[in-house]
Amino acid sequence: MNKKAVVLLSGGVDSTTTLAIARSQGYACYALSFDYGQRHAVELKAAKRAAQALGAVEHILLKIDLRAFGGSALTSAIPVPKNRSTARMSQGIPVTYVPARNTIFLAFALAFAEVRKCGAIFIGVNALDYSGYPDCRPEFLRAFQRLSNLATKAGVEKTREVAVHAPLMHKSKAQIIRTALKLGVDLGLTLSCYDPDPRGRACGQCDSCLLRQTGFAEARAADPSRYKH
């Protein structure tokens, strides 16, 4: 069985935990991160730390300029929403949604998987906390799985299909945090914030910080984040 996997790694809790899960299942991991003009580019330092700490074979950082298109609070001048209730967060698709981001990330992961001859892609998407993001849903991933079987040389020649794994899909943030801690992940390496300061301190008020804080509280664990406030 092919035990080589591409792991999409942003440096947040979810993708770092996903990398730890892939490692714990015996995969040699090829981590892939993107500098896509996000406001929170300091998260890439977190990705680098996580890739090293968790023993990725290789870590590639790709620069792609999603700012050329605009259209998201994460890549343009639209303000990041602060201090919203979880009820509010779950209404509609948030302005922090980046158009087709996971489609783009998975497309690159597929290219990387094909070149490095990997049989799997791991992605830390989650349908519970990110119900508003269309490209975090199981039906989206199933459609990508179907596409990937038709898109590559190995898929067409039936020599190797690339299985898309999303081990966090149905976990709550608290369950993800407990999984990470059980696998010995130092969550102090991770950064969740959409709007951190240049020193990498989290804002504590954006949706992502609030979900993280609620998750740690529910998991009855201490959040090692450094916060501005």
Add this chain to the structure above:
Amino acid sequence: MNKKAVVLLSGGVDSTTTLAIARSQGYACYALSFDYGQRHAVELKAAKRAAQALGAVEHILLKIDLRAFGGSALTSAIPVPKNRSTARMSQGIPVTYVPARNTIFLAFALAFAEVRKCGAIFIGVNALDYSGYPDCRPEFLRAFQRLSNLATKAGVEKTREVAVHAPLMHKSKAQIIRTALKLGVDLGLTLSCYDPDPRGRACGQCDSCLLRQTGFAEARAADPSRYKH
């Protein structure tokens, strides 16, 4: 009806003809080209000329470094095959195949379409001349269509689905050239070669040059390309 379309434009005969077709159908066209570390980056000048000549509303050139992965003669040190017969070309998947390239290009096209509120994507893929490329087949495009309906905010909210059009899918190179000439396209603007010199002169010997020459001969039209030899 939404008459705005993203058109993937490489600057070759196929994508330029595709842009002309979209324009002739009344679409306002948002052209999208990629600098992906290809050997033949002078083709981007051809794309720029074509976008202007055919009246694209906007032309975005995205830089993405597919060289980071390697694995194709178009982006790495693998030599571009020369002087192959068409029978030889059609055997298996050529080394000029770029892993998951059309998946990546379509993913970006989808993001661009979503931000500019376009209802269509046009791509100049062709199943006849490029039978060896998995991501040029109708079943691949159908899978991408399915994915795109699930991937975007507009798709999920059912406000606007993005229809993927491949008007050249079943045309021969000669038919494509005749279509272009009928639409008044100056094919002297285009560059097909995988291995041109820095001044933009075609090699005349790679698969793409040979297909072009055969196409012009079959269409009984003069090839306005500048060749090295």
